[in-house]
Amino acid sequence: MKIAQVAPLFESVPPTAYGGTERVVSYLTEALVAQGHEVTLFASGDSDTAATLQPMCERSLRTDPRRPDWVMRHTMMVDEVFSQAHGFDVIHWHIDFLHYPLAQRFSVPSVTTLHGRLDLPDLVELHQQFQAMPLVSISDSQRAPMLQANWCGTVYHGLPLSLYGFHETPGDYFAFVGRVSPEKGLDRAIGIAIACGTPLRIAAKVDRADEAYFEQVIRPLLDHPLIDFVGEIGDAQKNDFIGRAKALLFPVDWPEPFGLVMIEALACGTPVVAWQRGSVPEVIKHGVTGFVVDNQADAIAAARNIHRIDRTRCREVFERRFSADTMAHRYLQVYQALIDARSDNNAQAAALKAA
Amino acid sequence: MKIAQVAPLFESVPPTAYGGTERVVSYLTEALVAQGHEVTLFASGDSDTAATLQPMCERSLRTDPRRPDWVMRHTMMVDEVFSQAHGFDVIHWHIDFLHYPLAQRFSVPSVTTLHGRLDLPDLVELHQQFQAMPLVSISDSQRAPMLQANWCGTVYHGLPLSLYGFHETPGDYFAFVGRVSPEKGLDRAIGIAIACGTPLRIAAKVDRADEAYFEQVIRPLLDHPLIDFVGEIGDAQKNDFIGRAKALLFPVDWPEPFGLVMIEALACGTPVVAWQRGSVPEVIKHGVTGFVVDNQADAIAAARNIHRIDRTRCREVFERRFSADTMAHRYLQVYQALIDARSDNNAQAAALKAA
Numbered sequence: 001m002k003i004a005q006v007a008p009l010f011e012s013v014p015p016t017a018y019g020g021t022e023r024v025v026s027y028l029t030e031a032l033v034a035q036g037h038e039v040t041l042f043a044s045g046d047s048d049t050a051a052t053l054q055p056m057c058e059r060s061l062r063t064d065p066r067r068p069d070w071v072m073r074h075t076m077m078v079d080e081v082f083s084q085a086h087g088f089d090v091i092h093w094h095i096d097f098l099h100y101p102l103a104q105r106f107s108v109p110s111v112t113t114l115h116g117r118l119d120l121p122d123l124v125e126l127h128q129q130f131q132a133m134p135l136v137s138i139s140d141s142q143r144a145p146m147l148q149a150n151w152c153g154t155v156y157h158g159l160p161l162s163l164y165g166f167h168e169t170p171g172d173y174f175a176f177v178g179r180v181s182p183e184k185g186l187d188r189a190i191g192i193a194i195a196c197g198t199p200l201r202i203a204a205k206v207d208r209a210d211e212a213y214f215e216q217v218i219r220p221l222l223d224h225p226l227i228d229f230v231g232e233i234g235d236a237q238k239n240d241f242i243g244r245a246k247a248l249l250f251p252v253d254w255p256e257p258f259g260l261v262m263i264e265a266l267a268c269g270t271p272v273v274a275w276q277r278g279s280v281p282e283v284i285k286h287g288v289t290g291f292v293v294d295n296q297a298d299a300i301a302a303a304r305n306i307h308r309i310d311r312t313r314c315r316e317v318f319e320r321r322f323s324a325d326t327m328a329h330r331y332l333q334v335y336q337a338l339i340d341a342r343s344d345n346n347a348q349a350a351a352l353k354a355a
Numbered sequence: 356m357k358i359a360q361v362a363p364l365f366e367s368v369p370p371t372a373y374g375g376t377e378r379v380v381s382y383l384t385e386a387l388v389a390q391g392h393e394v395t396l397f398a399s400g401d402s403d404t405a406a407t408l409q410p411m412c413e414r415s416l417r418t419d420p421r422r423p424d425w426v427m428r429h430t431m432m433v434d435e436v437f438s439q440a441h442g443f444d445v446i447h448w449h450i451d452f453l454h455y456p457l458a459q460r461f462s463v464p465s466v467t468t469l470h471g472r473l474d475l476p477d478l479v480e481l482h483q484q485f486q487a488m489p490l491v492s493i494s495d496s497q498r499a500p501m502l503q504a505n506w507c508g509t510v511y512h513g514l515p516l517s518l519y520g521f522h523e524t525p526g527d528y529f530a531f532v533g534r535v536s537p538e539k540g541l542d543r544a545i546g547i548a549i550a551c552g553t554p555l556r557i558a559a560k561v562d563r564a565d566e567a568y569f570e571q572v573i574r575p576l577l578d579h580p581l582i583d584f585v586g587e588i589g590d591a592q593k594n595d596f597i598g599r600a601k602a603l604l605f606p607v608d609w610p611e612p613f614g615l616v617m618i619e620a621l622a623c624g625t626p627v628v629a630w631q632r633g634s635v636p637e638v639i640k641h642g643v644t645g646f647v648v649d650n651q652a653d654a655i656a657a658a659r660n661i662h663r664i665d666r667t668r669c670r671e672v673f674e675r676r677f678s679a680d681t682m683a684h685r686y687l688q689v690y691q692a693l694i695d696a697r698s699d700n701n702a703q704a705a706a707l708k709a710a
Contacts, residue, residue, distance in 0.1 A: 069477050071426055072452060076484050079456040097427060101434035102456055122424050129431050 001335060004091040005029050005051070006042045006081055006099070009073050012060045013047040017234070018205065020260055021115045024157050024327075025094050031158070031328035040088070042081055056080065074098050082106060090335040100130045109338040111136060111152060117257050117278075119145040134338055136331075138258040139279030153334045156283070157258050158327030159318075164267035166315045167243030173199040173228075174303065175245035175270070177238070177261045180218055181210045185251035185275065188296060190221045192249055192273070195300045199226045200249070203233040203241055243268035247290070247306040250274035251299060259283060265290075266318035269311035273302045283322075289314045356690060359446040360384050360406070361397045361436055361454070364428050367415045368402040372589070373560065375615055376470045379512050379682075380449050386513070386683035395443070397436055411435065429453050437461060445690040455485045462701075464693040466491060466507060472612050472633075474500040489693055491686075493613040494634030508689045511638070512613050513682030514673075519622035521670045522598030528554040528583075529658065530600035530625070532593070532616045535573055536565045540606030540630065543651060545576045547604055547628070550655045554581045555604070558588040558596055598623035602645070602661040605629035606654060614638060620645075621673035624666035628657045638677075644669045 045055030
C-alpha cells in the first residue's frame with residue numbers, strides 16, 4: 001500500500017525528548033515499512049526513518065531558534081501533501097485539523113488520528129462542520145465528547161517489541177512517570193507509597209505552567225524519606241527505571257485519552273495501579289495486568305497486593321495488544337476499509353452515470 | 356459584482372476599539388455596498404454591516420471569554436467560504452494565508468490583501484510556495500521583501516469622508532497617536548515638541564509586551580510641562596484630538612506598511628511630520644501634506660515650519676486619494692482584472708479543447 005504519514009512539525013520523528021504524537025508516528029511508520037508498505041513520511045527535516053522522508057522544514061519547530069510560525073509551516077505542509085496526494089492510496093494525518101477543508105474535497109482517502117483529549121467545546125463544533133472526516137480514536141473512551149463524529153475505529157498505541165526489555169524480578173519501589181500537573185495525580189502516588197511503606201521513585205517533568213502547583217502542592221511532600229524525586233529521565237533510563245519497579249502508579253484525575261506510559265510498563269513486565277478514568281480500563285485489565293481503582297483506599301490495597309500480578313502475563317499482553325506491529329496491522333485494516341468504501345462509491349457513481 | 360469579503364475574527368467589523376484590519380474591511384465593505392455591489396461579509400457575529408453578514412462565530416474572538424482557538428475558527432471559516440465560493444465573482448481575503456491551499460485549487464478568483472509587514476523570513480518562503488496567489492499591497496514599499504510575489508496592485512487604505520471633519524484653525528499643540536513601542540518613536544516626538552517649545556498631547560496604548568519599554572524609556576520623559584500623556588482615546592475623541600493639532604508627529608522607526616493615522620490626520624486637515632520609512636513617502640507628499648524627514652534635526656525644523664502647510668490642501672488630498680470610495684474603486688479594478696484573466700484562461704482552455 002502507498003501510505004503517507006503526516007506528522008506534527010513541533011518535534012522530529014522520532015523526537016529527541018518529549019513528543020508523544022511524534023513517537024507514535026515514528027513507531028507506526030517504521031512498522032509499516034517493515035511490513036513491506038511504501039510509506040512517505042511528511043515531517044521535520046531532522047527526522048530519522050526507513051520511509052521516504054519529505055522534509056517540511058529544516059528542523060523541528062521547537063528546536064529552531066528562529067521561532068518559525070507553526071500555523072504557516074503546517075499550512076505549507078498541508079498544501080505540499082495534497083500536491084502529491086494522487087501518488088498515495090491513503091493519507092494518514094496526525095496534525096489535528098488544519099487539513100480538513102482540503103481533505104474533504106479530495107478523492108484520495110484521508111484519515112486523522114486525534115491524539116489529544118476531545119472534551120473542548122470548540123472541537124465538538126469543528127467536527128459538526130466536518131462531520132464526514134474519517135477519524136481514529138486512540139481509546140474508545142476518548143470519543144465520549146463527540147460520539148457523532150465519523151469514527152472509523154479505535155487503534156491503541158503500540159511500541160516496538162525491542163524498545164523495553166522484560167524485567168522478571170522487580171526491586172522494592174513504585175515508579176511514577178509523567179508531568180507534574182494536578183491531573184496526573186502525583187500527590188496521590190506519594191500518599192500510596194507512604195501508606196504502603198514502599199519507596200516511590202518519581203521521574204517527572206515540571207512544565208512552566210505547572211511551576212506554582214509544583215511549589216505549593218508537591219514540593220512539601222518530597223521531604224519524606226520514602227520519596228525520591230529523580231527529575232526528567234531519557235528513553236535509555238526508562239527501561240530500568242520502570243522495569244525494576246514493583247508497580248507503576250498511574251493515579252490520573254482526568255479523561256486520559258491513552259496513557260503511553262501504561263504500555264511502557266507492561267512492556268517491561270511491570271503491572272500498573274491506575275485510576276478508572278478515560279482509557280484506563282481499556283488498557284489495564286483489572287487483576288491481570290494491574291489494578292483499576294476508584295479511590296485512594298483501593299489504590300493502597302491494590303499496591304499492597306501488586307505481587308499477585310504475574311509479570312510474564314503483563315509482557316504477553318503487551319506483545320499481543322500493544323506492539324507497534326499490532327498497531328500497524330489495525331491501521332492497515334482502517335486504511336483498507338476507507339479505500340474499499342471509496343471504490344464502492346466510485347463504482348456506484350459510475351453505475352449511476354452509465355444507467 | 357458579487358463579492359465576498361473575508362475578515363479576521365479577532366475583532367468585530369467594525370471593531371469596537373483597536374483592530375486596523377477589521378476597520379479597513381468595514382470601510383471597504385460599506386463603500387462597495389453603497390456603490391451597488393452585492394457584498395457578503397464573513398466576519399464575527401457581532402459585526403455590523405449593510406452587506407449580507409455571514410457570522411463565523413458568535414462574537415469576536417478577543418472578547419469571547421471562552422477563549423476560542425483562533426486557528427480552528429479561521430479554518431472553519433475558510434471551509435465555509437469555499438463551500439459558498441461558486442456564488443461569488445471574487446473572494447477578497449484579509450486573513451493572511453490560511454486559505455492559500457484551497458484558494459489556489461479553486462476556479463473562483465481569490466485575492467488577498469496583506470495587512471502587515473512582510474520582512475519576516477517565513478513569509479518569503481510561504482510565498483515562494485504559493486507564488487501564484489494574487490496579492491494586494493497596502494503600499495508599494497510594503498512589497499520590498501517579496502518583490503517576486505504575484506502582486507496585482509497597491510491599494511491604499513481609505514476612510515469614509517464623514518468620519519473626520521475638516522479643522523481649519525488648529526490649537527497650539529502637536530499630536531502623537533499610536534502604540535508606545537520602540538518602532539513608533541514616541542521618544543523622538545517628545546524631543547521634537549520640547550525643542551519647538553510646543554505642547555505634545557499623546558494618545559497612546561501600552562501593550563503588555565511594551566510595558567518595560569514604557570517604564571524605562573518613556574515614563575521619565577513624561578514629567579516635562581509640555582508633555583501631556585492622555586492614554587487611550589476612542590474614535591469619537593480622535594476627531595478633535597487630531598483635528599485641533601498643528602501637526603501629527605509620526606516618527607516611526609520601522610518599515611510602516613501603511614500608517615492609518617496619517618490619513619486620519621489628513622482627513623482632519625492636519626499635516627504630518629513623518630520619518631522616511633516604509634509607506635511614508637507614498638502617503639505624505641513632502642511640502643504639500645506635511646514633511647518627510649530623515650533625522651531629528653530636520654524633524655524639528657519641519658515642525659517649526661508646519662504653518663507653511665495648507666490645511667485645506669491636506670483635506671483635498673485626503674478626499675481624492677484616501678477616501679473609502681477611492682479604495683473601493685481601486686479594489687474593483689483589481690477584482691475585474693482577476694475576473695477577466697480567469698475568463699481569458701477559460702476561453703483559452705476551451706479553445707485548446709475544441710481544437
